[in-house]
Amino acid sequence: xxxxxxxxxxxxxxxxxxxxxxxxxxxxxxxxxxxxxxxxxxxxxxxxxxxxxxxxxxxxxxxxxxxxxxxxxxxxxxxxxxxxxxxxxxxxxxxxxxxxxxxxxxxxxxxxxxxxxxxxxxxxxxxxxxxxxxxxxxxxxxxxxxxxxxxxxxxxxxxxxxxxxxxxxxxxxxxxxxxxxxxxxxxxxxxxxxxxxxxxxxxxxxxxxxxxxxxxxxxxxxxxxxxxxxxxxxxxxxxxxxxxxxxxxxxxxxxxxxxxxxxxxxxxxxxxxxxxxxxxxxxxxxxxxxxxxxxxxxxxxxxxxxxxxxxxxxxxxxxxxxxxxxxxxxxxxxxxxxxxxxxxxxxxxxxxxxxxxxxxxxxxxxxxxxxxxxxxxxxxxxxxxxxxxxxxxxxxxxxxxxxxxxxx
Numbered sequence: 001x002x003x004x005x006x007x008x009x010x011x012x013x014x015x016x017x018x019x020x021x022x023x024x025x026x027x028x029x030x031x032x033x034x035x036x037x038x039x040x041x042x043x044x045x046x047x048x049x050x051x052x053x054x055x056x057x058x059x060x061x062x063x064x065x066x067x068x069x070x071x072x073x074x075x076x077x078x079x080x081x082x083x084x085x086x087x088x089x090x091x092x093x094x095x096x097x098x099x100x101x102x103x104x105x106x107x108x109x110x111x112x113x114x115x116x117x118x119x120x121x122x123x124x125x126x127x128x129x130x131x132x133x134x135x136x137x138x139x140x141x142x143x144x145x146x147x148x149x150x151x152x153x154x155x156x157x158x159x160x161x162x163x164x165x166x167x168x169x170x171x172x173x174x175x176x177x178x179x180x181x182x183x184x185x186x187x188x189x190x191x192x193x194x195x196x197x198x199x200x201x202x203x204x205x206x207x208x209x210x211x212x213x214x215x216x217x218x219x220x221x222x223x224x225x226x227x228x229x230x231x232x233x234x235x236x237x238x239x240x241x242x243x244x245x246x247x248x249x250x251x252x253x254x255x256x257x258x259x260x261x262x263x264x265x266x267x268x269x270x271x272x273x274x275x276x277x278x279x280x281x282x283x284x285x286x287x288x289x290x291x292x293x294x295x296x297x298x299x300x301x302x303x304x305x306x307x308x309x310x311x312x313x314x315x316x317x318x319x320x321x322x323x324x325x326x327x328x329x330x331x332x333x334x335x336x337x338x339x340x341x342x343x344x345x346x347x348x349x350x351x352x353x354x355x356x357x358x359x360x361x362x363x364x365x366x367x368x369x370x371x372x373x374x375x376x377x378x379x380x381x382x383x384x385x386x387x388x389x390x391x392x393x394x395x396x397x398x399x400x401x402x403x404x405x406x407x408x
Contacts, residue, residue: 006137006144011190015132018183019145020152022083025179027156028163028172029090031261034244035254036097036169037107045364049241051107053357055115056236060350060357062119067346068207070124075342076131077191078124082117083184089113090177097170119349126345130333131193138333140276142326147272150322154265161258211343218335220284220395221344224328225351227390231294233355234379234386238298241363242372246304256307263311267318274319275326283327285397288390291324293317295383302376331399 007013037048070078093110096102133141156176163172216222247257280286297313304310336344367375390396 006133006141009132009134009137011132011193012141014186014190015128016145016148018083018186020148021179021186022183023149023152023179024156025152025176027153027158027261027265028160029156029176030240031157031160031244031254031258032164032169032172032176034240034257035164036102036173038244038248039169040102041100042104045241045245045367047104047107048244049360049364051111052236052240053360054108055111055118056353056356056360058112058115059119059122060354062116063122063346063350063353064208065346066120066349067123067211067343069120070127070342070346071207071339072196074191074196075124075127075194076187077194077196078120079128080184080186080188080191082121082124083180083187085184086114086117086121087177087179087181087184090173090180094170094174094177097168097173119346122349123342123346126329126332127194127338127342128187129329130338130341132190135334139326139330142329142333143272143275146275146322146325147269150265150268150272150318154262154269157258157261157265160261161255164254164258207343211340212347214337214340215344215347218344219393220399221332221348222351223390223393223396224284224288225348227288227386228352229355230386231291231383232352233359234298234383235294235359236356237359237363238301238376238379241360242367242376243301245367246301246372250304251307259307260311260314264314264318264321267315267320268322269318270315271319271322272326275323278323280327281400282398283331284399285391287320287324287327288387288396290320291387292384293320295380295387298376298383299380302373302380 033051034048037043037051038045040047089110093102093106096106129141129145130138160172163175243260244254244257247253247260251257293313293316297310297317300310300313332341332345332348363375370378
């Protein structure tokens with residue numbers, strides 16, 4: 001299916017614009033929050049890790065139920081609602097940052113609610129694209145979604161450093177909040193495409209258990225989710241906590257770190273372009289081998305190398321991330337029964353993110369104990385081992401889109 005044919009479907013452009021808008025804010029948000037917290041009177045790497053960890057823990061608690069909620073009440077409806085609620089609570093946080101002091105409970109409550117919304121949004125969104133694009137256009141549709149999503153990310157990340165430097169973190173966080181709210185309102189308008197589930201005798205627990213068994217039935221999903229739980233742990237520690245510290249210590253603070261994240265976002269764009277064209281016999285084997293770019297990225301932070309070398313590592317990892325986003329989504333959409341897709345995606349989300357709080361929590365104390373350089377070398381080794389072990393599984397190496405397709 002051609003790109004123009006995918007875009008011709010009703011609501012596709014509206015969906016893609018919403019994703020562009022919310023990710024424009026997402027490009028700004030993590031940078032603004034990191035440097036906003038570090039600039040507070042009580043700010044520190046430990047506080048940053050705590051706040052990010054609370055977000056992830058709330059996400060992990062919610063994610064198993066997020067797929068059931070999305071399937072039961074309508075996926076597009078829940079995407080819209082969660083984005084709008086996230087926008088509203090982020091506005092509260094932005095207002096407190098304008099005061100120069102943010103109480104700890106505000107940081108924890110706001111980012112905890114954001115994590116809860118994220119836990120519903122992730123599995124809900126997995127079922128939205130198949131509702132607006134037919135099966136033969138899924139890979140192209142996922143690639144276009146990633147392209148526009150990443151365009152928003154790169155623009156947001158590029159602007160974030162300038163805004164933070166000139167106007168502070170509060171304005172940048174407010175723009176992030178506004179982007180979420182508007183994007184959610186846009187998706188909410190086509191909630192009828194993914195209607196509520198018909199009334200059944202099943203309880204939420206029944207639906208949850210059924211989704212769990214479907215998830216376990218796909219060995220390649222289980223293996224790669226477990227592998228990525230370790231990769232995300234390493235990535236979170238290196239990029240979300242230690243990266244901003246390295247930028248403050250060795251480079252030019254927010255501007256320098258914005259440059260690195262922008263390079264990663266450019267990599268996402270390049271990955272989107274590749275995903276539009278690429279056809280692979282064994283997509284999972286390719287994706288997991290390409291994940292060694294994360295190992296290289298973490299390694300560049302350890303010395304640290306020049307800012308250009310770090311940015312190059314981030315760029316390569318960005319390409320990998322986008323290819324994962326497109327091809328992994330396509331694999332789930334084509335292989336997993338459609339009525340279980342959101343629930344399986346919720347366990348995918350739960351498993352992939354389950355060690356992220358650990359990475360965020362240990363980053364500051366372990367880097368103090370061992371030294372930032374030594375700790376980053378350990379993270380480099382852990383990431384490489386997680387990739388290599390997953391490739392021992394034959395289903396991961398040999399899964400093909402052309403085998404055993406399940407779409408209904």
